[in-house]
Amino acid sequence: MGLAEQTELEAKAKTKGLMEILKENVSEYFMFIALIVIMIYFSFTTDGAFISPRNISNLFNQVGYIAVLAVGMTLVIIIRHIDLSVGYLAGCMGAFAAIAMTRWGMSVWVVLPIVLILGVISSLVMASPIAKLGVPAFVSTMAAGLIFRGALLLATMGTGTIVIKDQVFNAIGNGFIPDIMKIPALGNRHILTLLIGAVAIVLNIFTSLRTRRAKIAYKFEVPSFGLFILQMLLMSVVIGYIAWVLSGYNGISWSLVLVILVVAVFQFITTKTPLGRHIYAVGGNPEAAELSGISVQKITFIVFGAMGFLSALSGVMYASRLQSATTTAGLGFETDAIAAAFVGGVSAAGGVGTIVGSIVGALVMMSLNSGMNLMGIDSSIQYIVRGAVLVLAVIFDRITRKNQ
Amino acid sequence: MENPILEMKSITKEFPGVKALDNVTFSVKKGEIHCLVGENGAGKSTLMKVLSGVHPYGSYTGEIFVEGELQKYNNIRDSENAGIAIIYQELALIPELTIYENIFLGNEISNGVVIDSNETILQSKEILKKVGLDINPETKIKTLGVGQQQLVEIAKALKKEVKILILDEPTAALNENDSENLLELIKELKQQGVTSILISHKLKEVLAIADTVTVLRDGKTVTTLDAKADLVNENVLIKNMVGREIDNIYPERHGIEIGEEVLHLENWRAFAPGLGREILKGLDMSIHEGEIVGIAGLMGSGRTELAKSIFGNPDHYRIEGDVYIRGVKQNFKNPHDAIKAQLAYVTEDRKGNGLVLIQDVKRNISLANLKEIAKSGVIDENEEIVIANRYRSDLNIKTPTIEQKVRNLSGGNQQKVSLGKWLFVNPGLLILDEPTRGIDVGAKYEIYQIMNELVAKGMSIIMISSELPEVLGMSDRIYVMSAGKFTGEMPVEEASQEKIMELAVDY
Ligand SMILES: Nc1ncnc2c1ncn2[C@@H]1O[C@H](COP(=O)(O)OP(=O)(O)OP(=O)(O)O)[C@@H](O)[C@H]1O
Ligand SMILES: [Mg+2]
Numbered sequence: 001m002g003l004a005e006q007t008e009l010e011a012k013a014k015t016k017g018l019m020e021i022l023k024e025n026v027s028e029y030f031m032f033i034a035l036i037v038i039m040i041y042f043s044f045t046t047d048g049a050f051i052s053p054r055n056i057s058n059l060f061n062q063v064g065y066i067a068v069l070a071v072g073m074t075l076v077i078i079i080r081h082i083d084l085s086v087g088y089l090a091g092c093m094g095a096f097a098a099i100a101m102t103r104w105g106m107s108v109w110v111v112l113p114i115v116l117i118l119g120v121i122s123s124l125v126m127a128s129p130i131a132k133l134g135v136p137a138f139v140s141t142m143a144a145g146l147i148f149r150g151a152l153l154l155a156t157m158g159t160g161t162i163v164i165k166d167q168v169f170n171a172i173g174n175g176f177i178p179d180i181m182k183i184p185a186l187g188n189r190h191i192l193t194l195l196i197g198a199v200a201i202v203l204n205i206f207t208s209l210r211t212r213r214a215k216i217a218y219k220f221e222v223p224s225f226g227l228f229i230l231q232m233l234l235m236s237v238v239i240g241y242i243a244w245v246l247s248g249y250n251g252i253s254w255s256l257v258l259v260i261l262v263v264a265v266f267q268f269i270t271t272k273t274p275l276g277r278h279i280y281a282v283g284g285n286p287e288a289a290e291l292s293g294i295s296v297q298k299i300t301f302i303v304f305g306a307m308g309f310l311s312a313l314s315g316v317m318y319a320s321r322l323q324s325a326t327t328t329a330g331l332g333f334e335t336d337a338i339a340a341a342f343v344g345g346v347s348a349a350g351g352v353g354t355i356v357g358s359i360v361g362a363l364v365m366m367s368l369n370s371g372m373n374l375m376g377i378d379s380s381i382q383y384i385v386r387g388a389v390l391v392l393a394v395i396f397d398r399i400t401r402k403n404q
Numbered sequence: 405m406e407n408p409i410l411e412m413k414s415i416t417k418e419f420p421g422v423k424a425l426d427n428v429t430f431s432v433k434k435g436e437i438h439c440l441v442g443e444n445g446a447g448k449s450t451l452m453k454v455l456s457g458v459h460p461y462g463s464y465t466g467e468i469f470v471e472g473e474l475q476k477y478n479n480i481r482d483s484e485n486a487g488i489a490i491i492y493q494e495l496a497l498i499p500e501l502t503i504y505e506n507i508f509l510g511n512e513i514s515n516g517v518v519i520d521s522n523e524t525i526l527q528s529k530e531i532l533k534k535v536g537l538d539i540n541p542e543t544k545i546k547t548l549g550v551g552q553q554q555l556v557e558i559a560k561a562l563k564k565e566v567k568i569l570i571l572d573e574p575t576a577a578l579n580e581n582d583s584e585n586l587l588e589l590i591k592e593l594k595q596q597g598v599t600s601i602l603i604s605h606k607l608k609e610v611l612a613i614a615d616t617v618t619v620l621r622d623g624k625t626v627t628t629l630d631a632k633a634d635l636v637n638e639n640v641l642i643k644n645m646v647g648r649e650i651d652n653i654y655p656e657r658h659g660i661e662i663g664e665e666v667l668h669l670e671n672w673r674a675f676a677p678g679l680g681r682e683i684l685k686g687l688d689m690s691i692h693e694g695e696i697v698g699i700a701g702l703m704g705s706g707r708t709e710l711a712k713s714i715f716g717n718p719d720h721y722r723i724e725g726d727v728y729i730r731g732v733k734q735n736f737k738n739p740h741d742a743i744k745a746q747l748a749y750v751t752e753d754r755k756g757n758g759l760v761l762i763q764d765v766k767r768n769i770s771l772a773n774l775k776e777i778a779k780s781g782v783i784d785e786n787e788e789i790v791i792a793n794r795y796r797s798d799l800n801i802k803t804p805t806i807e808q809k810v811r812n813l814s815g816g817n818q819q820k821v822s823l824g825k826w827l828f829v830n831p832g833l834l835i836l837d838e839p840t841r842g843i844d845v846g847a848k849y850e851i852y853q854i855m856n857e858l859v860a861k862g863m864s865i866i867m868i869s870s871e872l873p874e875v876l877g878m879s880d881r882i883y884v885m886s887a888g889k890f891t892g893e894m895p896v897e898e899a900s901q902e903k904i905m906e907l908a909v910d911y
Contacts, residue, residue, distance in 0.1 A: 214786055215786060218786045218789065218790065220786065220789060272782045272783055273778070273781055273782060273783060274774040274775065274778055274781075274783060277767070277770075277771065277774055277783065278774075280760075280763065280767075281760050281763070281767075281771055284760035284761070284762050284763050285757070285759065285760045285761065285762075287718075287756060287757035288756075288757050288758055288759055288760050288771075289760070289771075290718050290738070290739060290757075291715070291718055291739050291749065291751060291757055291758070292739070292743075292771045292772040292825075293716075293738075293739050293740035293742075293743040293744075293772055294740070294771075295738060295740060351760065351762050351763070352762065
């Protein structure tokens, strides 16, 4: 696609300006802006410690196991349910993986798929009374949570903490992608990370241009070309900056790779596929969805199945990070995941919420954590601040939505 | 009767992208019945929501005077206290509560701590007497028919001193008998000095009951007429509403060939889930290509249940009997199976189970047929916009953009979205359940025309309707249903209103 061709296309485009776009999407952009503000604030109050490559890298690793849960929780809340069992299920699956590897001597490559499948199955069993009989998810998942917790205690009975020695397994939560070479001129920087960053920037520009062209061909309204360039520039700077920072400290971690994969897959499913539409329709009006040929039961199973998969993944990531399975693993994860989803704009009434929003929500909550830790703020105050932020975010969301 | 009880002056109300009311002036005399008519989206409901404080003072421009005094309502409570009661287009009762609990909801009679049930029940009885409802106030709302629920709504409004009673399309969901009862009640209230404002698309009842009629079009007042004047008739109203004349409300169809049998029911029975009251009692039915079959009957005679039982049985009735589509026996497990067999069902309750209100117009239209716009599993959103825009213009859906949430559309335009959604499925057999409920005369005509075009292409249509003129005007053949049975079946040439009514109350 040549520049001349693009110019010709642009001449025909119907465009809209910045204010219009901002007005249409306040609530979507707000949390993103809030996240950046929070990050800048902590960078100042911690003399740059917060924004140091090491801390950012750590932050991404810490956010990992909550982020994948938040993705699943978003779907669950969209279809008007809740899942209180995710933390215990994650803990349980982590312990299972640990036992399978250390006591039964199974290979990590066998254990991982088994754990993920087991997560799906447990969640599906738990979801049957919800999907088939209409038992409230609140009750069913709380009960399942108790059972998973009991199972975790049983598994770790006697030994307590189970230490994991498997290198591959432990790399999931602590390792980084390998590098391809060293370029002395760039010092110790991680070259593959920089390369991936560059590829991501190019891909983003390329796909955005393609979407824009299709829209113009259909004679639809698009942001003005100047604005489009600005958008691209901003995205490129953000991606480039993150890649640059990470390359200064070991590069991209395997945790981050997993999170990006999960987000990409689920973002794609929810925004681009019929299945995604069906999920939103079931959340928006289950009766109308059913009469439109969508099986509410099937969607419920699919969503809880996905939640089970992600819970198991979260459990693996956490156990790997600690290099052990502990009796308290998973405690309170559900609160963090639910909070991330709500801060990210999910509505408890159903049918509203996005994957990216919830990830931003998770980042906001974890940034608060990390920043306040660096500032040496007592955990009592930290809880209060996080509670306040959660409720403020939801209040803001309600207000902007009402005004629309 | 001379000085106005209500004056609304230069009312303008804007929503993002829509000027719903544009400098509207509206004046109501004390003690009269004032009807408000206009096309779907003309602004009738919005004007009444401004009056009742749903849209609070400050969110619109202009002034409201009640008995000469400037009013500034911040919420519904303020307007209620000023003696204005509104009954909305959609019923707002709580089904699980009893009649008396609903009537006094938000105004519970108590000794400060504990609710005084006996006193409440006693007072409820008095109020129910006023609306002519002889029924135990301890009955739960969900066991009542729509007509009775409507009366409870009015009773609820009347528990306080009411000067102005606003009713937004109260008879849309009522059958002829219930409608008549309701209109009688409004006349009676008039005797007691209550001023009423009534919104309706049923012009016959407007002319029968109104003292004055105001016509709105595109958010502006077109005219205010003395309904008792000789020159005022349906045609005059229509002309003012839509800006042109419509001579024949039911467009004619000619030379449509009746083809092979599409649907065949044999001894079709349905029982309620659980203990299983018999809802449908052995129905035999047959519909052919190119045919419009009307199903008449009273509310609660089982017509919607019949439609749902055929359309994949989403309410999980226990079913006996056979259904054949084009000669092949079917066993639909859910609506999805029915859609695959080219059935479509436009529900009577668009808000409850027809539309996803929090989603926009385009997503609602594409919902039942996403595979049509998906390429290798990915939805082509550009194609979706094209299709949504096509139905928007074909059906004349009034909305600023197809990105508008359906919740923000007027009632009639929501109905059109619901219809568009099922036309996009391109079915072989279309089941329409009260297709023109809440739809203005102009749009009705358009929908009838679309129905004619569809059958001309070989589609079959089942039309469930409580409006007898519509059944008689549009059907080729008519089934009359009563208490879960067909009490009659006849070609339209042999049908008449009297005959149908007789069969409809035949048990
Ligand atoms: N909350 C809202 N947000 C945005 N637009 C609205 C809202 N409420 C009403 N509108 C728009 O205002 C216009 C007038 O709507 P209104 O409901 O008053 O029509 P109506 O005359 O009652 O029609 P109908 O006969 O179909 O009930 C419509 O175009 C509608 O889409
Ligand atoms: Mg209305």
